[in-house]
Amino acid sequence: xxxxxxxxxxxTRWTEGNPKTVEGTVxxxxxxxxxxxxxxxxxxxxxxxxxxxxxxxxxxxxxEAVSTQNDNLTVPLFIWSMTVLFDVVSV
Numbered sequence: 001x002x003x004x005x006x007x008x009x010x011x012t013r014w015t016e017g018n019p020k021t022v023e024g025t026v027x028x029x030x031x032x033x034x035x036x037x038x039x040x041x042x043x044x045x046x047x048x049x050x051x052x053x054x055x056x057x058x059x060x061x062x063x064e065a066v067s068t069q070n071d072n073l074t075v076p077l078f079i080w081s082m083t084v085l086f087d088v089v090s091v
Contacts, residue, residue, distance in 0.1 A: 002028035002064070014065045025065045032057055048088050056082040 006024025014020050033054060039045045060079040064071050083089065 001031040020065050025061050028064060029057055029061045046089050052086045052088045056086050056088060
């Protein structure tokens with residue numbers, strides 16, 4: 001979703017020379033957060049701290065925005081690690 005939104009309506013680049021846009025990053029945040037809240041409401045995942053998860057997800061979005069690595073690997077690992085460290089699931 002981030003890539004689609006970033007390519008279609010993205011105008012504001014994070015840094016000069018970086019192809020990633022603020023709009024794509026916001027789309028990533030909203031999509032992941034909405035999906036996880038939906039899964040939680042349907043009982044598909046354990047309850048979690050909404051604010052802690054949002055904080056972790058925002059940090060993951062910043063990493064995705066500035067990363068030059070393969071963010072399909074680094075971002076999920078980072079978010080999982082931060083979720084464990086921030087104790088997001090055991091509310």
